Structures are given as structure tokens and as C-alpha cells.
Amino acid sequence: MTAPAGVTAAPPMVDLRGVHKSFGALEVLRGIDLTVRAGEVTVLLGPSGSGKSTLLRAINHLEKVDRGFVQVDGELMGYRRVGNRLHELSERHILRQRTHIGFVFQSFNLFGHLTVLENVVEAPISAQGRPRAEVVGEAEELLGRVGLRDKAGEYPRRLSGGQQQRVAIARALALRPKLVLFDEPTSALDPELVGEVLDVMRDLARSGTTMVVVTHEIGFAREAADTVVFLDGGRIVEQGPPSQVLDAPREERTRAFLSKVLH
Amino acid sequence: MSAAPDTAAVTANSPPAATEDAGERLVVVPSRHPWRWAATVVVAVLLAMAINALVTNPAWDWPTVGQFLFAPSILRAVVLTLQLTVLGIVIGFVLGTVLAVMRLSPNPLLRSVSWTYIWIFRSVPLILQLLFWYNLALLYRAISFGIPFGPGFFSVGTMDLVSPVTAAVLGLALHQAAYAAEVVRSGFLSVDQGQLEAAAALGIPKLRQFRRIQLPQAMRTILPTAGNELIGLVKGTSVVYIMALSELFYQVQVIYTRNGRVIPLLLVAAIWYLVLTTVMSIGQFYIERHYARGALRTVPPTPIQRFRASVRTGFALLRKRVPA
Numbered sequence: 001m002t003a004p005a006g007v008t009a010a011p012p013m014v015d016l017r018g019v020h021k022s023f024g025a026l027e028v029l030r031g032i033d034l035t036v037r038a039g040e041v042t043v044l045l046g047p048s049g050s051g052k053s054t055l056l057r058a059i060n061h062l063e064k065v066d067r068g069f070v071q072v073d074g075e076l077m078g079y080r081r082v083g084n085r086l087h088e089l090s091e092r093h094i095l096r097q098r099t100h101i102g103f104v105f106q107s108f109n110l111f112g113h114l115t116v117l118e119n120v121v122e123a124p125i126s127a128q129g130r131p132r133a134e135v136v137g138e139a140e141e142l143l144g145r146v147g148l149r150d151k152a153g154e155y156p157r158r159l160s161g162g163q164q165q166r167v168a169i170a171r172a173l174a175l176r177p178k179l180v181l182f183d184e185p186t187s188a189l190d191p192e193l194v195g196e197v198l199d200v201m202r203d204l205a206r207s208g209t210t211m212v213v214v215t216h217e218i219g220f221a222r223e224a225a226d227t228v229v230f231l232d233g234g235r236i237v238e239q240g241p242p243s244q245v246l247d248a249p250r251e252e253r254t255r256a257f258l259s260k261v262l263h
Numbered sequence: 264m265s266a267a268p269d270t271a272a273v274t275a276n277s278p279p280a281a282t283e284d285a286g287e288r289l290v291v292v293p294s295r296h297p298w299r300w301a302a303t304v305v306v307a308v309l310l311a312m313a314i315n316a317l318v319t320n321p322a323w324d325w326p327t328v329g330q331f332l333f334a335p336s337i338l339r340a341v342v343l344t345l346q347l348t349v350l351g352i353v354i355g356f357v358l359g360t361v362l363a364v365m366r367l368s369p370n371p372l373l374r375s376v377s378w379t380y381i382w383i384f385r386s387v388p389l390i391l392q393l394l395f396w397y398n399l400a401l402l403y404r405a406i407s408f409g410i411p412f413g414p415g416f417f418s419v420g421t422m423d424l425v426s427p428v429t430a431a432v433l434g435l436a437l438h439q440a441a442y443a444a445e446v447v448r449s450g451f452l453s454v455d456q457g458q459l460e461a462a463a464a465l466g467i468p469k470l471r472q473f474r475r476i477q478l479p480q481a482m483r484t485i486l487p488t489a490g491n492e493l494i495g496l497v498k499g500t501s502v503v504y505i506m507a508l509s510e511l512f513y514q515v516q517v518i519y520t521r522n523g524r525v526i527p528l529l530l531v532a533a534i535w536y537l538v539l540t541t542v543m544s545i546g547q548f549y550i551e552r553h554y555a556r557g558a559l560r561t562v563p564p565t566p567i568q569r570f571r572a573s574v575r576t577g578f579a580l581l582r583k584r585v586p587a
Contacts, residue, residue, distance in 0.1 A: 062464060091469060099466035109461035113479050113557040122475065123465035155557035175465065 011074045013038040013179055013210045014059055018068035021054055028054045030234040031068070036212060036227075038178075041205045043221040043242075044214045046231035047257055052214045055231070056181050059212065060101045061094055072101060073178050099127045102172030102180035106187050108164045110156040110171070116143065117152040120171045128175065135174070142170040146200050162193030166200055173204075180204070182213040218261055222246055230254045327527035331518065332534065340514035341535050347428075347500040347510060348539075351435035352493050358436065359443025366448055377444065384441035390502050393434040397506050399425050431503040439496060446488045450481030482554045490547040494540045511535055 014036035021029040028051045036042045044052040057063040058070055061078040069086070070077040078094055079086035089097075110119050120139040124130045143149045146166040148159075156164050165185055172180055182201065186194040198220050205211060205224040215221065221228050221242055228245040230238045230253075238251045249255045317323060331337055365377035384392070395402075400421040407418030425433070454477055462472040501512035509517070511532050519528040548565075555562050564572065 060464060062460065095463065095466040095468060097466070098464060101464075103461075103464035105457065105461060105464075107457055109455075109457040111458060111461070111476055111480075113554070115557070123467055126468060126471045126475070127466040157557060157559075171465070 012036060012071075013040075013073055014212065015071040016055075016059070016068065017071075019055070019058060019065050019070065020067035021051075021058060021063060021065050028234050029058070029065070032234075032236060034229065034236065034239075036179075036210065038210050039208045040226040041211045041213065041224050042227045042229060043225040044212065044229050044231060045216075045218075045221065045245075045257070050231040051234040052231050053183055056183050056212060056214050059179075059181055060098050060103055062103075072097075095127065099123065099175055100178050102175055102177035104165070104168050104172050104180065104182045104185050106184040108156070108161070108168045108188070110164055110168055112156055114155075115152065116148065116154050116156065116159070116167050119156065119167060120174045123171070124174050124176075139170070139174055142173050143167070145173075145203075146170050147196075160193060161189045162196045165189065165197045169197075169200055169204075173209075179210045179212070182211065182215065184214050184216070186215065186217060216261060218246065218258070230257065232257070322526060323530065324524060324527040327524050328530050328534070331515075331528060331531045336509075336514055336518070337511070337531060337535070340509050340511045341539075343428075343509060344497070344500050344511045344535075345539065347431060347435060347503065347508075348493070348497050350432045351439050351496050351500070354432070354436035355439025355492075355496075356443045356447070356489070358440035359445075360447050362440060362444035363447035363451060366444065367451060381441045381444055384438055389434070389438050389499065390505060392438055393431065393503060393506060396425065396430040396434040397427065399430065427506050427508055431500075431506055431508055435496065435500065435503070439492065442492055443489070446485055446492060447481070449488070450483075450485035451477065453484040454480045479554065480558075483551075483558055486547065486551050486554060490544070490551075493543055493547075497539050497543065498536060 012035045014034065016032050016034040019029050019032040020027070032051075032055060034042075034055075044055065046052045054063055058065050059072065059077070061070070064078065069079070075097065076086070077097060078089055080089055081087075110116075111122070114122065117136070117139055120142060121132065121135045124135040124138075125132055140149060140152060143152055146169055148163060148166055148170070151159060151163065151167070156167065159167065165188075169180075169185075185201070186197050189197065194217070198217060201211070201213070201220065202224050213220075213225075225242050227239060228242045229236055230245055230249075230251070232253050238245055238249060238254050244250075245254065246258065249258060318325075362377045362380060365373040366381075368374060403421050405418045405420050406424055407415035409415030409417075458476055458480060459472065462476045467476070500510055503510055504513035504516065507513065515528040515532045519525045552562055552565070
């Protein structure tokens with residue numbers, strides 16, 4: 001594994017150590033060590049079943065890990081450490097930890113009975129307790145940033161898939177997150193709608209948002225990623241800058257995967 | 264197709280007369296439906312016969328119906344029927360929601376208690392349950408409030424606490440709760456798992472998730488069935504006549520045993536039940552419409568909107584037919 005010549009004094013934004021996770025007899029993650037620095041974009045690549053979505057969901061504790069630990073901005077996710085023991089936090093605490101982490105789903109998961117604006121302002125108001133007036137102003141600005149200011153009063157079902165995913169991104173950003181996680185954000189979209197979502201994500205990457213992205217969009221990875229991580233069989237096979245992992249992969253499995261995806 | 268010369272394509276498919284400016288001259292003739300007309304005539308005749316039978320047969324005794332329809336004793340009975348229905352449905356659904364949450368909980372004791380409750384209260388006929396509550400004093404002479412298995416602070420005679428009306432409400436509500444629990448549970452199950460996952464990922468507090476995200480979306484599934492339950496209960500209240508409570512059905516029986524006019528008084532009750540269920544169905548329509556927001560691309564029009572629209576199109580048609 002590459003050790004990037006770091007001049008960074010700040011602690012990593014995301015720090016995974018020895019993470020294991022099984023679903024029944026199936027071991028999905030087999031010892032993952034991963035570090036994501038603040039302001040960096042990390043793209044997770046890998047064949048389906050390689051564990052990349054589970055890894056992403058472990059970061060914000062949507063999946064509990066069996067062994068190892070996850071730290072976000074120096075804070076242990078889901079547990080409190082007392083000596084050598086990890087005490088599981090109450091659900092209330094875990095929910096509070098998640099309000100610093102944005103999550104964008106493959107299937108958008110917008111609240112269908114709420115308008116676009118209500119979708120965006122819901123969590124900042126109810127989870128962060130911020131005043132409504134302030135949040136609404138910020139939400140309108142965010143909707144403008146994803147090009148949907150005029151859709152604030154619409155219901156999600158009246159929007160295209162690409163528009164829905166852009167709203168979902170605005171909803172995640174409304175939390176003013178330290179970190180935004182994307183779980184195959186363009187996989188449920190018609191091909192001609194993928195571009196508009198990737199544009200928004202590129203903008204975000206340029207603005208210095210810390211992002212971890214599971215995707216099959218190699219083009220996006222090449223342009224926007226600082227680090228590309230290739231997973232297979234629940235392990236990290238290879239990681240490094242896109243110029244290395246995508247253009248000159250060292251591992252045979254990476255090469256095989258890329259040749260399948262690119263052709 | 265596009266490579267072939269256009270004229271050749273047209274002549275190949277259509278008669279020679281239509282080759283020049285085909286689209287302009289062809290008129291669409293709707294197909295005829297003779298059987299629809301025949302069915303319309305048959306139903307209209309049957310309808311006329313039915314109305315005739317209702318109006319001309321003196322045995323229906325419409326004057327007596329009119330005389331009793333708004334009699335004070337009948338109106339009081341309607342109010343009691345309404346009270347029993349409202350209390351039964353409200354308490355039933357509140358308790359039913361608790362039971363549904365218990366049944367979906369990870370705690371096995373809560374789950375099995377809820378399951379057992381639903382099993383018993385759905386299995387025993389309502390009329391039997393009502394009689395149990397009515398005769399509660401035979402089982403327990405007094406009810407005492409205090410620390411469980413410890414000393415009681417005060418106790419009340421069962422007869423004083425559980426009046427016939429209380430027994431009826433209790434019986435109806437507890438029976439209703441078993442059905443309501445399943446209705447509410449099916450509503451919760453119908454909410455897409457992704458919605459709850461998104462709410463959890465956003466860190467929305469648990470209670471807020473339930474009230475703001477889960478319940479409103481579950482309502483879409485709950486309401487049509489709940490409306491059914493409500494209408495069932497309106498009529499179900501007639502069962503409490505066995506407790507000699509003067510609700511609608513009991514009251515008309517009292518009157519017709521006195522004056523012997525059975526049919527018109529049964530009609531009075533039937534008309535009132537119809538009125539009550541109609542009002543409730545209208546309410547249900549508007550509540551369902553409210554919760555359909557966002558779920559449908561366009562909400563269905565209200566009857567008033569539909570009426571206005573049909574009047575508008577009617578006028579438009581007339582104007583077309585009669586050129587000014």
C-alpha cells in the first residue's frame with residue numbers, strides 16, 4: 001500500500017482500522033484499513049460483492065462492524081471507549097453522530113410526501129435544532145447550487161431521476177457535513193442523466209468537500225479523485241492516485257476489473 | 264423506411280383515391296356499441312320497477328317513516344350510536360397502534376403479548392365479548408388501584424365503574440383494537456425501507472422519524488382499510504342492543520314493539536345508518552386526498568371540481584354545435 005508523503009498535521013477525517021463485517025456466514029469485509037484526509041476525494045472501486053457499499057455504510061454506522069473500529073474526525077463511530085472496552089452508544093447518540101456526515105443513496109430515498117424544500121430542511125431543523133428561517137435560506141441557496149431553485153415547492157415524484165439525486169445531494173449538504181458519502185449515486189439513472197449529477201459532484205470536489213464515493217464511473221474517478229481504492233473479496237487490493245491505480249495498476253485483479261469496466 | 268421514396272410507401276399501403284393529401288380528408292368514426300345501449304335500457308327498466316315498488320306499495324308506510332325519522336328519541340339514539348362509534352374507533356386505533364408497534368418490536372415478550380391479544384380478540388365473537396364486559400361484576404366485584412401485587416390505594420365497585428355505556432365502549436374498542444393493530448401494522452410495513460434508512464442516515468431523532476416520515480406514508484395504506492373498519496363499526500354498534508342501550512337499533516325495536524309498525528321503523532334505522540356512513544365516506548375521501556400529496560403525480564379531483572369540469576366541457580360542446 002502506498003504511504004502518501006504527508007505533510008498533514010491534522011488527524012485524518014476518516015480512519016478505519018482492521019474492520020471486519022459478516023452477514024451470517026458471508027464475510028463481506030475482511031480487515032480493512034483505510035485513511036481519508038480532510039478535503040480529499042476517495043473513490044471506492046470494485047466488482048459487485050466486493051464489499052464497497054458495506055464499507056461505506058460502516059463509516060456512518062448504518063452497518064455495525066464486527067471487529068475493528070471506525071473513526072470520523074477523531075471520534076469513534078457508534079462506540080465509546082473506556083479503557084480497552086468499546087461500549088455501544090445509544091441510538092440517540094449514534095443519530096447525533098450521523099448529523100455530521102452526509103449520505104447519498106443509489107435510489108435517492110427522498111421523502112415522497114414532503115416537498116423538495118421540506119426534504120432539505122427536515123434534518124437541519126429536527127436533528128440539529130437550527131432555526132427554521134436560517135435553514136430555509138440556506139436550503140434555497142443549496143438548491144440553487146444544484147440548479148433546482150425553482151423546484152423547491154415540487155414533490156420528488158414529479159422530478160426526473162437526475163433532479164431527484166441532485167435534491168438528495170442538497171439534502172445531505174444541508175447538514176453542513178464534515179464528510180459526504182456517496183453510494184453509487186448514478187447507478188439508478190438513465191445514461192443521459194448521469195452527467196448532471198456528476199457535474200454537481202465535481203463542483204463539490206473542487207470546493208474542498210471531503211467525499212468518499214462508491215461508483216463505476218471511471219471517468220469521474222480519474223478527474224476528481226485524489227485517491228482510488230480498489231476492493232475485491234472484502235479486502236483492499238490496491239490504492240493510490242488515479243494515475244497509478246487506473247492507468248498503471250500493479251495488481252492483476254485491478255487490471256482485470258478495469259478492462260471489464262472500460263470495454 | 265426513411266430511405267424508401269415516400270410516394271411508393273403510401274401507394275403500397277392505401278387505396279389509390281387517398282394518395283393525395285391523405286391526412287386532411289379522413290374522418291374518424293367512433294365504433295358503435297349496440298350492447299351498451301341494450302344494457303342501458305334493461306337497467307333503466309329494472310330501476311323504474313324498483314322505485315315503483317318502493318313508492319306505490321303502502322306496506323312500506325312512508326308517512327310513518329317521516330313521522331319517526333326526526334323523533335327526539337330516535338335523534339338521541341343516533342347521537343349515542345355516533346358516540347359509541349367515535350369512542351370505539353379512536354380508542355381502538357390508539358390501542359391498535361400501540362399493539363402494532365409492539366408486534367414490530369425486537370422484544371419477544373412485547374411481540375408475543377401483542378400477538379396473543381390480537382389472536383384472542385379477533386377470535387371471540389363481539390357479542391360474546393360485550394356480554395363479558397357487561398357481566399364483569401360477576402368476575403371481579405371490585406377493582407382496586409395501587410401497587411401491582413402490593414397494597415391498594417383505593418378500590419371501586421365494578422358496577423359503579425363499568426356502566427353499561429362504559430362496558431359497550433370497552434367491548435367495541437378492545438375488539439376494534441385487534442383489527443386496527445393489523446391495519447396499522449400493514450401500513451408500517453408498506454413504507455419503503457429506504458425512507459427509514461435515509462431518515463436514520465440524516466440523524467433525525469427516532470420519535471420524529473416515526474411522526475414525520477413513517478406515519479404519514481403509512482397513512483396511505485392505513486386509511487382505505489381504516490375507513491372500512493369505521494363503517495363496519497357504525498353498523499357494529501347495533502350489536503350492543505343486547506345490553507339494552509338505547510342506540511339506534513335498540514330504539515327502533517322499542518318503538519315497533521309498542522306500535523307494531525315494524526317495517527317503517529326498520530327503514531328509519533336503515534336511513535340513519537346510510538346517512539352516517541355517507542358522511543364518513545365523504546370525510547374519508549378528503550382525508551385520503553390529503554395524504555396522497557406527493558404520492559401521486561396529480562391528486563384526483565374532488566366531486567365539486569369534477570362537476571365544474573363537466574359543466575365547462577358541456578358548455579364548450581354546446582358552443583361548438585351551435586355556431587354563433
